[in-house]
Amino acid sequence: MSKPVIATASLAGCFGCHMSVLDIDERILKLIELVDFNKSPINDIKTFTRPCDVGLIEGGCCNTENVEVLRSFRKNCKILVAVGECAVMGGLPAMRNGIPIKECLEEAYLHSVTVAPEDRLIPNDEDLPVILDRVYPLHEVVKIDHFLPGCPPSADIIWEALTALLEGRPLNISYDMLKYD
Amino acid sequence: MAEIRFTIDDKPCTAKAGQTIWEAARDNGVYIPVLCHYDGLKPVGACRICTVRVNGRLMAACTQPIGKDMIIENTAPDLEDMRRALIEMLFVEGNHMCPTCEKSGNCELQALAYRYGILAPRFPYLWPRREIEAAGPHLLLDHNRCIQCLRCVRAVKTKDDKLIFALLHRSGKVRIGLDPELGPRLTEETAQKAMDICPVGAILKKEVGFAVPIGKRKFDAAPIGSETAEKA
Numbered sequence: 164m165s166k167p168v169i170a171t172a173s174l175a176g177c178f179g180c181h182m183s184v185l186d187i188d189e190r191i192l193k194l195i196e197l198v199d200f201n202k203s204p205i206n207d208i209k210t211f212t213r214p215c216d217v218g219l220i221e222g223g224c225c226n227t228e229n230v231e232v233l234r235s236f237r238k239n240c241k242i243l244v245a246v247g248e249c250a251v252m253g254g255l256p257a258m259r260n261g262i263p264i265k266e267c268l269e270e271a272y273l274h275s276v277t278v279a280p281e282d283r284l285i286p287n288d289e290d291l292p293v294i295l296d297r298v299y300p301l302h303e304v305v306k307i308d309h310f311l312p313g314c315p316p317s318a319d320i321i322w323e324a325l326t327a328l329l330e331g332r333p334l335n336i337s338y339d340m341l342k343y344d
Numbered sequence: 345m346a347e348i349r350f351t352i353d354d355k356p357c358t359a360k361a362g363q364t365i366w367e368a369a370r371d372n373g374v375y376i377p378v379l380c381h382y383d384g385l386k387p388v389g390a391c392r393i394c395t396v397r398v399n400g401r402l403m404a405a406c407t408q409p410i411g412k413d414m415i416i417e418n419t420a421p422d423l424e425d426m427r428r429a430l431i432e433m434l435f436v437e438g439n440h441m442c443p444t445c446e447k448s449g450n451c452e453l454q455a456l457a458y459r460y461g462i463l464a465p466r467f468p469y470l471w472p473r474r475e476i477e478a479a480g481p482h483l484l485l486d487h488n489r490c491i492q493c494l495r496c497v498r499a500v501k502t503k504d505d506k507l508i509f510a511l512l513h514r515s516g517k518v519r520i521g522l523d524p525e526l527g528p529r530l531t532e533e534t535a536q537k538a539m540d541i542c543p544v545g546a547i548l549k550k551e552v553g554f555a556v557p558i559g560k561r562k563f564d565a566a567p568i569g570s571e572t573a574e575k576a
């Protein structure tokens with residue numbers, strides 16, 4: 164029987180959750196024995212080459228490209244896991260939610276003290292993904308099967324979730340694993 | 345004084361007359377979660393987290409006096425799910441970014457969410473636009489995190505009993521306001537008291553932040569409510 168396949172992506176996140184996946188220390192050797200990785204920034208596979216069992220997604224959706232990637236994960240992965248605060252509730256990028264998008268762009272590209280006067284320009288190239296009105300948590304865009312909060316989630320909760328999902332048993336999240344920070 | 349007998353989740357208990365259901369339960373080692381209530385303050389029944397079923401009817405345990413032969417349900421699945429829903433609602437109706445919050449680890453709302461094992465809310469986030477107020481030299485008011493529990497209104501007053509905090513506006517626009525004269529004149533001690541009484545990170549004392557390391561914070565080791573059960 165072939166090994167279960169995992170895919171991962173970082174949307175509007177900081178890569179901290181991916182770091183936390185690597186933080187499982189020597190258990191990573193066991194993980195590599197247990198699973199194959201498909202599309203993921205860890206191995207730099209850019210497009211899905213086969214259907215996957217588990218998709219781990221870090222970060223929420225802040226632009227149209229995030230939405231596309233998320234939808235392709237939903238299509239290609241049997242189980243989709245929202246990993247980390249940004250995926251679960253938008254996280255720090257969502258601090259712009261509630262502020263009109265025009266105000267955000269003007270602040271970032273026109274009025275910010277770090278913008279040189281000659282560089283004052285709001286990016287508007289057709290190759291750039293369009294920014295969304297606000298940052299959305301994953302489950303407000305597609306169906307999500309499991310949530311792992313934390314900023315980042317601890318290596319232990321990630322390990323528990325992965326082993327549980329691979330063994331097909333329910334997640335057993337203990338009190339000290341569940342943190343929102 | 346005659347003892348009052350009652351049961352809570354089939355456990356036989358006794359109470360003193362004049363106690364609320366919450367106080368009586370606590371003295372019998374039974375934890376009923378509270379959020380707006382704070383021991384020693386006059387209960388107001390604002391948050392409804394403490395809802396129990398008494399002889400078939402829902403009541404707020406923090407305001408309801410204990411009565412003879414009451415049959416109280418506290419951990420029935422529908423009650424626990426309603427409490428979960430209330431906690432989730434509080435999360436989506438404000439802006440709670442726990443990773444950036446100084447109260448994280450010491451926050452009662454977060455601690456309740458941990459206790460109930462909430463991984464994500466069932467309701468959509470509302471993202472209200474709320475302000476942060478630098479209210480005088482010692483105090484920071486972050487309205488994003490206020491859950492309108494009225495603890496600050498009830499607990500923090502001047503020596504001659506004048507209100508310092510008050511509730512402004514109505515319904516969805518409701519927010520806590522600081523007296524424009526008394527607020528900025530708050531002493532450091534009063535600011536600390538206000539921060540300590542606030543269950544969430546809405547009232548913060550300026551200058552010292554994140555003083556307690558992760559691992560040593562109030563709710564790092566054991567769920568909120570563990571002490572009540574231990575004392576019994």
Ligand code: SF4
Binds near residue numbers: 439
């Ligand atoms: S007040 Fe509590 S729940 Fe809200 S952000 Fe701070 S720690 Fe999190």
Ligand code: SF4
Binds near residue numbers: 491546
């Ligand atoms: S500021 Fe804090 S204590 Fe006051 S009502 Fe809001 S949450 Fe409660």
Ligand code: FES
Binds near residue numbers: 391406
């Ligand atoms: S604790 Fe009883 S209503 Fe809030």
